[in-house]
Amino acid sequence: MKLQLALDTQSLEESLALVAKVQDCVDIIEIGTPFILKEGNRPVTAMKKAFPQLLVLADTKIMDGGAFEASAAFAAGADLVTVCAVAYDATILGVIEAAKKAGKQVLVDMIATKDIVNRAKEIDAMGADYLCCHTAFDIQSTGASPLAELKLLNKAIKNGKSAVAGGVKLATIDEIVEEGTQIVVVGGAIANAPDPAAMARAIKERMR
Amino acid sequence: MKLQLALDTQSLEESLALVAKVQDCVDIIEIGTPFILKEGNRPVTAMKKAFPQLLVLADTKIMDGGAFEASAAFAAGADLVTVCAVAYDATILGVIEAAKKAGKQVLVDMIATKDIVNRAKEIDAMGADYLCCHTAFDIQSTGASPLAELKLLNKAIKNGKSAVAGGVKLATIDEIVEEGTQIVVVGGAIANAPDPAAMARAIKERMR
Numbered sequence: 523m524k525l526q527l528a529l530d531t532q533s534l535e536e537s538l539a540l541v542a543k544v545q546d547c548v549d550i551i552e553i554g555t556p557f558i559l560k561e562g563n564r565p566v567t568a569m570k571k572a573f574p575q576l577l578v579l580a581d582t583k584i585m586d587g588g589a590f591e592a593s594a595a596f597a598a599g600a601d602l603v604t605v606c607a608v609a610y611d612a613t614i615l616g617v618i619e620a621a622k623k624a625g626k627q628v629l630v631d632m633i634a635t636k637d638i639v640n641r642a643k644e645i646d647a648m649g650a651d652y653l654c655c656h657t658a659f660d661i662q663s664t665g666a667s668p669l670a671e672l673k674l675l676n677k678a679i680k681n682g683k684s685a686v687a688g689g690v691k692l693a694t695i696d697e698i699v700e701e702g703t704q705i706v707v708v709g710g711a712i713a714n715a716p717d718p719a720a721m722a723r724a725i726k727e728r729m730r
Numbered sequence: 731m732k733l734q735l736a737l738d739t740q741s742l743e744e745s746l747a748l749v750a751k752v753q754d755c756v757d758i759i760e761i762g763t764p765f766i767l768k769e770g771n772r773p774v775t776a777m778k779k780a781f782p783q784l785l786v787l788a789d790t791k792i793m794d795g796g797a798f799e800a801s802a803a804f805a806a807g808a809d810l811v812t813v814c815a816v817a818y819d820a821t822i823l824g825v826i827e828a829a830k831k832a833g834k835q836v837l838v839d840m841i842a843t844k845d846i847v848n849r850a851k852e853i854d855a856m857g858a859d860y861l862c863c864h865t866a867f868d869i870q871s872t873g874a875s876p877l878a879e880l881k882l883l884n885k886a887i888k889n890g891k892s893a894v895a896g897g898v899k900l901a902t903i904d905e906i907v908e909e910g911t912q913i914v915v916v917g918g919a920i921a922n923a924p925d926p927a928a929m930a931r932a933i934k935e936r937m938r
Binding site: 530560562583587590594595606609612633656658659660661 | 768799864
């Protein structure tokens with residue numbers, strides 16, 4: 523089970539300092555969508571250069587131009603890119619094809635997907651590496667959590683692996699570990715902790 | 731009727747040179763999604779500084795963190811941002827609220843929306859400035875064109891305005907003008923023309 527640290531609102535300098543502190547406890551560094559919208563692929567390249575032993579995920583949330591946009595992110599140093607499950611099949615297939623060409627991987631973000639079970643089955647059949655249930659930041663205040671969707675996802679997937687994102691924290695990690703998944707994405711719970719290294723270690727220890 | 735030039739695959743230098751050539755014929759400069767994924771909001775700021783008389787649209791295709799991501803793009807100089815119609819309502823509402831606070835505007839991209847009429851009605855009621863039917867790049871090779879969706883959109887919208895994107899070119903501009911819309915997005919047909927200024931002028935003349 524891999525721990526993915528999402529970097530969303532930090533500067534590149536702050537992000538590099540944060541990852542230096544937690545690098546022994548995390549497996550994947552996510553350059554979050556707001557970070558990419560602000561800085562482009564520069565933080566992807568910088569993070570991969572600074573921490574070549576870690577995987578870097580570019581949270582591109584691709585909605586069109588699948589092959590083109592994925593190839594650009596891989597060329598910049600990303601090991602994984604994301605595409606939205608609500609995009610057209612042609613877009614998702616373009617991203618998967620670009621990943622295969624580059625020897626890299628694809629995480630399909632199920633955010634805002636209405637029929638998660640049937641869409642997951644379709645995407646799983648396309649050959650996606652990871653399918654990620656994702657409680658959007660914008661709906662977390664309603665009390666929504668990704669555990670129920672993770673259970674649906676785990677039942678629907680046969681070929682790929684599941685991942686989970688959206689407000690995951692120390693208090694909710696045990697139920698996720700019990701359900702089982704391959705990637706757990708944690709953002710603010712680590713980045714905004716008084717001691718990020720201790721928090722990352724505490725979460726990672728529950729995952730073992 | 732406004733002409734929006736989409737800049738997707740050019741470098742910032744090439745883009746600035748291209749806009750210098752066509753600035754008298756275009757109304758809105760779109761910093762396309764692949765351009766943002768590569769360069770972040772830097773081209774948004776640079777384009778607004780170089781051409782303050784033109785509107786700049788940041789094609790952020792927001793899927794989450796609506797208020798945060800939109801505010802960041804507006805702060806960087808964007809006059810308009812885009813959010814996906816397939817995002818959660820809370821995300822779209824966050825973008826609209828951020829736009830109102832900033833005195834800027836929102837274009838909702840209908841890309842990959844299944845029930846375009848009902849979703850357009852919902853989004854129109856939320857107070858979006860523009861709703862844009864968009865034939866994805868990844869499905870243009872199937873022969874799909876945005877005209878049929880534009881007709882549906884124009885019937886569904888009561889408060890906002892319509893826009894149209896996806897492979898629009900000189901050969902298809904007349905049928906769009908005849909149907910009527912407020913923003914016509916053109917990318918490759920101008921950017922890749924042997925004489926971009928002449929092509930932009932030819933398209934703009936059909937729109938008058």
